[in-house]
Amino acid sequence: MHDIKAIRDNPHAYVAGWSSRGVDDAEGLVDQILALDVELRAAQTTGQEALAKRNAASKAIGTAMGKKDMAEAERLKAEVETLKNDIATAGEVEAAKGGELRDLLAGLKNLAAADVPDGADENDNLEVARWGTPPTTGPKKDHADLGEALKLLDFEGAARMSGSRFAVVKGQLARLERALGQFMLDLQTDKHGYQEVNPPLLVRDHTMFGTGQLPKFKEDLFRAADGDPSTEVDAEAGTRWLIPTAEVSLTNLVREQVLGDEDVAEPIRMTALTYCFRAEAGSAGRDTRGLIRQHQFQKVELVSVCKPEDSEAEHERMTGCAEAVLQALELPYRKVLLCKGDMGFSAQKTYDLEVWLPSQNTYREISSCSNCGDFQARRMDARFKRAGEKKTEYLHTLNGSGLAVGRTLVAVMENYQQEDGSIAIPAVLQPYMGGLTAIAAA
Numbered sequence: 001m002h003d004i005k006a007i008r009d010n011p012h013a014y015v016a017g018w019s020s021r022g023v024d025d026a027e028g029l030v031d032q033i034l035a036l037d038v039e040l041r042a043a044q045t046t047g048q049e050a051l052a053k054r055n056a057a058s059k060a061i062g063t064a065m066g067k068k069d070m071a072e073a074e075r076l077k078a079e080v081e082t083l084k085n086d087i088a089t090a091g092e093v094e095a096a097k098g099g100e101l102r103d104l105l106a107g108l109k110n111l112a113a114a115d116v117p118d119g120a121d122e123n124d125n126l127e128v129a130r131w132g133t134p135p136t137t138g139p140k141k142d143h144a145d146l147g148e149a150l151k152l153l154d155f156e157g158a159a160r161m162s163g164s165r166f167a168v169v170k171g172q173l174a175r176l177e178r179a180l181g182q183f184m185l186d187l188q189t190d191k192h193g194y195q196e197v198n199p200p201l202l203v204r205d206h207t208m209f210g211t212g213q214l215p216k217f218k219e220d221l222f223r224a225a226d227g228d229p230s231t232e233v234d235a236e237a238g239t240r241w242l243i244p245t246a247e248v249s250l251t252n253l254v255r256e257q258v259l260g261d262e263d264v265a266e267p268i269r270m271t272a273l274t275y276c277f278r279a280e281a282g283s284a285g286r287d288t289r290g291l292i293r294q295h296q297f298q299k300v301e302l303v304s305v306c307k308p309e310d311s312e313a314e315h316e317r318m319t320g321c322a323e324a325v326l327q328a329l330e331l332p333y334r335k336v337l338l339c340k341g342d343m344g345f346s347a348q349k350t351y352d353l354e355v356w357l358p359s360q361n362t363y364r365e366i367s368s369c370s371n372c373g374d375f376q377a378r379r380m381d382a383r384f385k386r387a388g389e390k391k392t393e394y395l396h397t398l399n400g401s402g403l404a405v406g407r408t409l410v411a412v413m414e415n416y417q418q419e420d421g422s423i424a425i426p427a428v429l430q431p432y433m434g435g436l437t438a439i440a441a442a
Helices: 004-009 011-020 026-066 070-106 143-149 155-162 171-191 205-211 247-254 308-328 375-380 405-415 427-433
Strands: 126-131 222-225 239-242 258-260 268-277 296-306 333-337 349-357 362-371 383-385 392-394 396-404
Touching: 004 011, 004 026, 011 026, 026 070, 126 308, 143 405, 171 268, 171 296, 171 308, 171 396, 171 405, 171 427, 205 239, 205 247, 205 375, 247 268, 247 296, 247 375, 247 396, 296 308, 296 405, 308 333, 308 349, 308 362, 308 396, 333 362, 349 405, 362 405, 375 396, 396 405
Parallel strands: 258 383
Antiparallel strands: 126 333, 222 239, 268 296, 296 396, 333 349, 349 362, 362 396, 383 392
C-alpha cells in the first residue's frame, strides 16, 4: 500500500516510479489519485465544520430555552436538523471517495529501490554472481523421463485424480523429496537462526490482501468455501484461500500489531515448510510436463520483519541463507538482480537464484528473495514504536524461498543422474536417507 501523503508531497517521484515499472499513463493515474484525495479531504473538512456548527447550535438551544426565547430555540433546532443532513451527506461522500482511493492504491505495485535496474522483463535482469560449474559431460535426461523410467514419478495417475499439473512421487524419490525439505528446514533453523513455524494453509481475504495477493491476483489463487458449494463464494459465505506461499501466513503474524523497540532489536526471522497452491492462470503452455510448474508443491519459506534501517542488510543475509542450500547440495547456480519490469507486485528489490538444469542447458529460477520495504506493513497495519518515542513507524517485511522443494528435487535428479539411469544422493542428504547413496530402478 502507498502513503497518500508521500504521493501528495512528491507526485513526480510516483509518476517516474510507476512508469519505470510498466504502469500505463502513470501521470494520469497520479492526477486521478490526487483529485480523489482533494475530494476526500474536502468532504472531511465539510463534515467536521458541520459537526462543529451542530454542536454549537445544540448548546445554544439550551441557552435560548433557559431564556425562554422559544422562537430562537426553534430556529436553532431547525438549523441542527439541516446540519445533521449536511454531516450525513459529507459522510457519504467521504466514504465513497475514501473507498475509491483505497481501491485504486490497493491495486498499484510497490516502487522499486534506487539500485534496481531499469528493464521490461527477464531479458533485462542483471546477473550478479555465479557459483559452481555446470557439467559439460554426462547424461542430460529430463527429470520427468528419469522419474518415469525409475517408476517413481507418475503423472498419468495424478492426472486421473486431479487433472494436469499434478504428480505422484513414490518410493525413494518421495523419501528424497522429504529429505530435501527436512534438510532445508534444519539448515535455516539450526545454522541461520530462523524460528520454525507451522502456520495455517487456509486464510481469509484480508490476509491475502496484506501481502499483496488480493485483489490483483485473484485468478492465480485457489479458494474454498464453507457451506453450499453451489452458492457464490464470498467472505460472508466463509471464503478461505489456499496459500500460494507461506509468506502469506508468516508475514501476517504481525498484522495489526504495534511492536516494541525491543521486539525488533534484531530482525524477527521465521521459516516454514508447507504445501503451496497456485492456479498458474497466467502460465498456459509453460512447463506443462514435469515438476517445474505444479498446482501443488512444497516450499521452505523465509520471512523477516525488521526496522526500516535493517532491511537492506537483512535482504542480503536472507539471500545468502537461500544460497547456502544450493552450495550444500553442490548445485551450480547464478544470482540475478531483477529489473523493475520483472519484479513481483509487493517487492521493491528482488534477487532470484537460478539453478542449472542439464536437460534444458540453462539456469531456471529456484528461489526469489525480496525486500518489500513498508509496502506490506501498510496493508497489514504492522508497526513498531521506538524507545522514548510516541509516534509509531511501519515495519519492513522480507520474504524468500529457502528453497522450492519440488524444483530442488528436479535439480538434484538432473545434476546427479548417472549413466545407468540411477540418481546419486548428495552427501548432505544421505543421513536423511538412511545412508542410501543412490536411487536405482527396482
